[in-house]
Amino acid sequence: MSTASDAGTADAGGSAAGAVIELSHVSKTFASRPASPARALDDVSFRVAAGEVGGISGPAGAGKSTLLAIAAGQLRPSSGSVRIDGIEPRRFVEREGIAYMPQPLALPGGWRVADALTRLAVLSGVRPTYTKHRVEAAMRELGLYDDRRRRVRSLKGDARLRLGLAQAIVADHRVIILDEPLDGMGPESLDRLRELIVRLRAFDRAILIASRDTAELQRLTDRVTLIDRGRTRRPGTPRRATPADAEGVFHITLHHGGEHVLAVFPNAISLGRSTYAVRVAGFGPLNHGLRELLDRGALLAAVTPAHAAVDTNALAVNEVGT
């Protein structure tokens, strides 16, 4: 993980426009059996804004995977509209690509872990000079480095989930869609996932996660939409800062002025793309620090509370790094 000292390089890449996933009144009927067509989704709407982590929860068979496949442009809705950054998802994917972890993860079993990630990095458009570095970084971040020569078919359960996450983050995409990343994940991998989500949060990124584990999803995301049997049971409402957040970590995204962050928040960690994680002792110190940042000429783009559990883990790792 990079630190605030490399803020000058943290702004690299990507359009300034924020990625937004938007599904409006989406229905999906599978007509494989014309006599009894299966309605997988019925008038579902939701939106994941730029800089937001959205969650979809519901029991098995609720339609979560269908919804995510539609958002990823891999299924066409029977009715309704789907847009990513204002355009049809398939067009967006072919133009920019997305980080997509489908469920189940299907990769040729004969490929070795490092080879599989390298191939997918090449297809993602990672430049040749960075490919090896990106693949190694993804493997290390997800604890797969020691498995790099293992064949994909030999990976089971938790390791397979981590490979699914690694292939999703091997390139730097603005839209991230993860289908059931928690299903069967061990505690250590869950910590890795929490850290990963913290790191991936950025003002121009939209992250969508589906899981049956509503409680964990509520910790990982900003809002959780509940669906069941293809229908919205509870639309997601934005999470607001709570007193529990006060003594915790906030993400600050700057339009410019990143060079002042360390002077104001000495414990700041750069999350990339001009976003920083800062730990403060309450809303007072946070506002005081923000005022000082503004006084020094920084231009603020967003401030979001990060969950205490998530960021405690993230900072524990980062403090070792710094």
Added chain:
Amino acid sequence: MKGRLTAYAGYQLRDYFVTRALPTLIASGLVAWGLAAARGITLSDLDPAGGIDARDRIQQTFELVLAAFAFVAGAAAAHGVVARHRARGYDRLVFSRPVSPVRYYTQGVVLAGIGAVILGIVGAEVFAVAVHPVSLPGVAGYVALAWLLVGGLAFLLSTVTAFYLPLLVLVLAADLALDHFAGELSAAGVGPVAAILQFALPPAHVLVTLRGEFARGLAIDPRALAWPAGFGLACIVAAMVLLRRRPFRS
């Protein structure tokens, strides 16, 4: 960010040699052995020192092997490229990347065709050194033509159905059977119907007819190539259009 599909070509070519080259050689060897056995050709007939008759038999056998290899390699070039890729769900990861399914699959089929031609040339060279001289450009041209016709058709069928392989064998066999029994069908008064049917089917019989000219390295009348090459190209274009409209299984 744009996917580096050109850079990925090396992986696709490697996949062809790792996963399909050996099965292609084994399957075409078995088919050629069956065809040779049906004509009463045995290994002992293939002694180059056996005079003019032996040389004719060797040439005849080589043509059988070439035809068997070309058909099998043509089908194998498209095998698994679309239908199996989809059935196993590999498309979901690959096409979350910024790559076009049309370009990805077409590139895979073309590279497998190149792999088949390389395999054919190597096999022909081995045959030339060990048994009897053959025309390498002729072999390369014949395998390329078979790839275009059989591979193109397999590519199209695999974009439409998961059962493309039996369907491919069925339509190729139907064309060969119509050609083989043309006289009988004409005598039975259904010649015009058979001719129309044969026109709609892939011209596999033309490919079979041309094997001698290619194997001997003779000049080929371009008009004879037009039908199989045109049919194959039309199949590839149709497959690309279908993939553009329907890049995923459902």
